Amino acid sequence: MIHSFFGGVYPATRKGNTRRKPLSRLSQPPKEIVIPLIMCADGPSTPMVSPGDSVTVGQPVARRGETGAAAHSSVSGRVAAIEKRPHPWGGLSSAIVIHNDDRNELYQGRLAPLDPRQLTLEQLVERVEAAGVVGMGGGCFPTWEKLARSAGKIDTLIINAAECEPYVTADYRLLLERGEHILRCAQVLAVHLGCERVVVVTEGDKLSAVEAVERRLRRLHRVRVQIIAIRTRYPLGAEKQIIQTVTGREVPPGGSPLHVKCAVFNVATVFAIHDALFQGWPLTHRAVTVTGGAVTRPRNLWVPIGTPLRSLLEACGGLREASDRMLTGGPMMGVALQNLDAPVTKDTNSLVCLTDWEHKPETPAGVCIRCGKCVAACPMHLPPTFIRRALEEHDVEKLAKYHLEDCNSCGCCSFICPAQIPLVEAVSLARAVLRREGVGK
Ligand code: SF4
Ligand code: SF4
Known part of the structure; x- marks a missing residue:
């Protein structure tokens, strides 16, 4: 049974520009990548490399100290500097700057893929921590910690593919194109977290993703995952709202999903967990939507983490008209960018370049008319x-x-x-x- 949540609004979805654009790689790899030491809500990570060191794809370059999450190089090349660089969350942050040698050499110390039949909860948590997986839907909390805290305490696992922010379709494409991996991983997580119900939630206007996932579910024997499509209402994708919609349970003020026996993982996070467990691959790439009325050719891209946002825009033909508002994360909750020097971080799902006809002009605030x-x-x-x-x-x-x-x-x-x-x-x-x-x- 589908429940509802209180409140919400209906902004224009404006996803038509990229909804049918498959995830594609950059034809011109970035010359330089920038790995900020802050990519986790927990705090900064500690660098493990120094300027002049050679690095390969997937090699750890920063580790979790007292805080933070592991970070890995997404290209092969040489560490050019560790210095302050623009961060997409705002301001400057210490970052590892790597010059790409375009050789794409893979890290030799890559972890072995794990067998899902032999996997233990300890191995699962350890591997997710080593792979540097954090909440990729915007939360950026360390995923290993959430897994460890949720084990044995939940009865419902929710895979959040609702993506209710206007314009953004990166999660939708990921579910459509890599659904099989996501479903298998969701099932493995459910077993280790000890929960009975696994639900993938998407919005009602994404029926092609629902159909594709249902087709895969029919092919995957013994995978018991439910998929539900819910009428689009913002902010369905927010943690507390999605829990209420799926279970009817309301997280108490100041409480967490564990208070109502639920855990919510973003669909991109689940895909990253899948790669870490069954490919031995750390989190080095992610899906990003580049869109907005000012962009020449809006696209969905699969990019190395650390790629400057400017390179993403260039891969989309640049701007066809001036953009007076550029954001990462979408127009409702996104962060406005001063320029495009900041890199893609683990939670960057979009670069949205708006024209003045696409958003409310900044006008002085009026007087409250007590409309409620x-x-x-x-x-x-x-x-x-x-x-x-x-x-x-x-x-x-x-x-x-x-x-x-x-x-x-x-x-x-x-x-x-x-x-x-x-x-x-x-x-x-x-x-x-x-x-x-x-x-x-
Ligand atoms: S921003 Fe905060 S106060 Fe405003 S509607 Fe959302 S939850 Fe409520
Ligand atoms: S006019 Fe006043 S009551 Fe109405 S929405 Fe704005 S702040 Fe709220």
Whole structure:
């Protein structure tokens, strides 16, 4: 049975430009790749190479220290520098810069593929950690940790292919083209996590992916995975909303999916786990959608992690008209880019270059007309307009009662507000105020 979640909005999906474009490799490999030491929400990784060292494809170049995740070279060549470079999350970050020698030499110390019939939970967790897999849907949390925490504590495993952000189709193409690997891996994960139900969730407008996955399911004996397509409503792909839709269970304020016996893994993460376990291959490449009205030939690309975003745009014929807003991650929750010098990181699913007719022009915020639309749209039951007012009045006591830690920055409130009040920013600021006052997360 399909349930529903509270709130949400219906932005134009605008996926038509890339939906039918298969994942393809760059015809011109990047001359230089940049591996930021911050690619994990846990904190920075520790470099294992120095300038001048030779590296091969798949070779570890950074390890998890107290924080972070392992990172691997996605090309063969020479380490040119470890220096500050632009990061797609904003600002500068220390990064390993590698000059590509175009030889594509593979790392000799590559880990052996594991036999799914002999696999233990310890091996699974260890391998996923060694492969540097993190949540590739935007969370960037270390996947090994999530697996270890979920084992024996969940009854439902959800594979998230909902991809509800407008424009982005990278996960859709991955499910369509590599569905068999994803389904097999989902089944293996379910066995080791000890859960009975495995559900792949996609949006209702992606029926070709559903049909392809169902065809594969019929061919794969003994794989018991359910696939469901749900009518498109943003933010279906957010963790708490997808859980509520699949199970009817609501994650309590401040709680995690484990509180309701669920674990959610992005479809790209599951594919990366598959490669790590059964190919012995660390996370070095990912699917990225390059699109938006300003892009000459929008495409879905399969690219080495560390490729500068500029190279992706060049592979799509560059800009056909000026873009006044370039983002990674989509227009609802994406991060605006100052320039395209930043590289593809493990969570970069898209480069979206918008023209001025594709997004609301930046106009000064109007006055709240108390329509209540932001409250009705908030999927986390928060009252954005009241939060903003409490923030303006610096009423910390009131702010502390609003469960601001539940805000997932989905952007529904700002999107729906007829007065164009930047409510997401107000809620983030309110959270910062609470943190400063020592009363929030
Ligand atoms: S308050 Fe947060 S969770 Fe609610 S709609 Fe706004 S951004 Fe989304
Ligand atoms: S949607 Fe905008 S105008 Fe309407 S109540 Fe919320 S803040 Fe006020």
